[in-house]
Amino acid sequence: MSVPRYGHIVVLSGAGLSAESGLSTFRDNGGLWDSHRVEDVATPEAYARNPDLVQRFYNERRAKLADVQPNAAHRALGRLQQAFDGQVTLVTQNVDDLLERGGARDVIHMHGELLKVRCVPCGTVHGWRDDCTQATRCPACGAAPGMRPDIVWFGEMPYHLDRIYAALGDCDLFVSIGTSGNVYPAAGFVAEVRRAGYAHTVEINLEPSAGVSYFAERRHGKAGEIVPDFVE
Numbered sequence: 297m298s299v300p301r302y303g304h305i306v307v308l309s310g311a312g313l314s315a316e317s318g319l320s321t322f323r324d325n326g327g328l329w330d331s332h333r334v335e336d337v338a339t340p341e342a343y344a345r346n347p348d349l350v351q352r353f354y355n356e357r358r359a360k361l362a363d364v365q366p367n368a369a370h371r372a373l374g375r376l377q378q379a380f381d382g383q384v385t386l387v388t389q390n391v392d393d394l395l396e397r398g399g400a401r402d403v404i405h406m407h408g409e410l411l412k413v414r415c416v417p418c419g420t421v422h423g424w425r426d427d428c429t430q431a432t433r434c435p436a437c438g439a440a441p442g443m444r445p446d447i448v449w450f451g452e453m454p455y456h457l458d459r460i461y462a463a464l465g466d467c468d469l470f471v472s473i474g475t476s477g478n479v480y481p482a483a484g485f486v487a488e489v490r491r492a493g494y495a496h497t498v499e500i501n502l503e504p505s506a507g508v509s510y511f512a513e514r515r516h517g518k519a520g521e522i523v524p525d526f527v528e
């Protein structure tokens with residue numbers, strides 16, 4: 297793909313982008329939702345009901361980040377964004393930091409980040425690498441309990457939607473990488489782009505996603521193999 301041809305590229309990514317780095321996806325066999333019920337670990341109700349279980353779920357995933365590395369797809373997207381400064385908007389549903397460690401400078405984490413926690417009482421967001429528990433005190437206001445993973449749970453409003461929809465309405469290339477297209481509003485972005493009417497749309501995924509019919513071009517296979525060629 298000759299990037300120069302495109303003025304503004306939006307890349308949406310999901311768990312499949314980080315699968316080859318050793319991070320579980322959600323719905324695949326052996327995925328996170330095999331061993332945990334969404335409603336037990338990724339909803340505000342779950343956190344109210346059993347905060348220790350939810351904190352443990354995210355502490356395990358946060359700690360796992362130290363054992364994994366960006367893969368060739370992360371690095372290729374980092375190169376792309378650096379090479380075409382301001383022309384590439386990286387939107388991710390992923391809460392890991394592998395795009396940044398792969399060289400990306402500006403990543404829109406629409407579902408939050410594992411390496412951040414938020415103090416509910418005072419609203420302050422803190423960079424965080426250790427475990428977070430109900431006893432963890434907010435460095436800003438001293439509150440405990442109150443520090444929760446800075447993650448968007450089901451039923452909660454995703455982050456940065458205004459910036460994302462502005463980019464979707466302005467892009468001339470929309471690429472979706474490693475997402476099954478089951479979770480909204482992210483799963484509706486390609487339809488939004490098709491509605492705007494002039495962007496080329498490409499799906500890169502191991503298998504056809506739930507939204508495959510919306511994409512003009514489909515490349516099915518591993519992101520780590522397809523993305524480096526695609527962006528060169």
Ligand SMILES: CC(C)NC(=O)[C@H](Cc1c[nH]c2ccccc12)NC(=O)[C@H](CCCC/N=C(/NCCC(=O)O)S[C@H]1O[C@H](COP(=O)(O)OP(=O)(O)OC[C@H]2O[C@@H](n3cnc4c(N)ncnc43)[C@H](O)[C@@H]2O)[C@@H](O)[C@H]1O)NC(=O)OCc1ccccc1
Pocket residue numbers: 309310311312313315316321322323324327338389390391407447448449450451452453454473474475476477478479480481482500501502503505517518519520
């Ligand atoms: C289940 C679904 C039906 N439910 C929803 O969509 C809900 C409700 C809803 C809203 N609108 C709707 C419309 C219709 C129906 C339902 C809804 N959505 C919400 O609650 C959202 C909030 C959703 C966010 C929840 N938090 C997450 N994550 C953080 C937590 C955490 O990480 O623990 S979602 C979480 O699951 C989703 C998982 O999807 P994928 O990333 O795609 O992963 P998956 O495993 O499914 O697929 C991986 C794919 O990769 C492929 N693959 C595997 N290996 C590779 C490989 N090597 N290479 C390439 N591809 C590969 C596989 O083949 C597979 O296809 C991601 O978004 C991920 O972030 N909030 C909201 O709607 O707020 C109100 C609102 C919003 C806007 C405007 C007004 C009001």
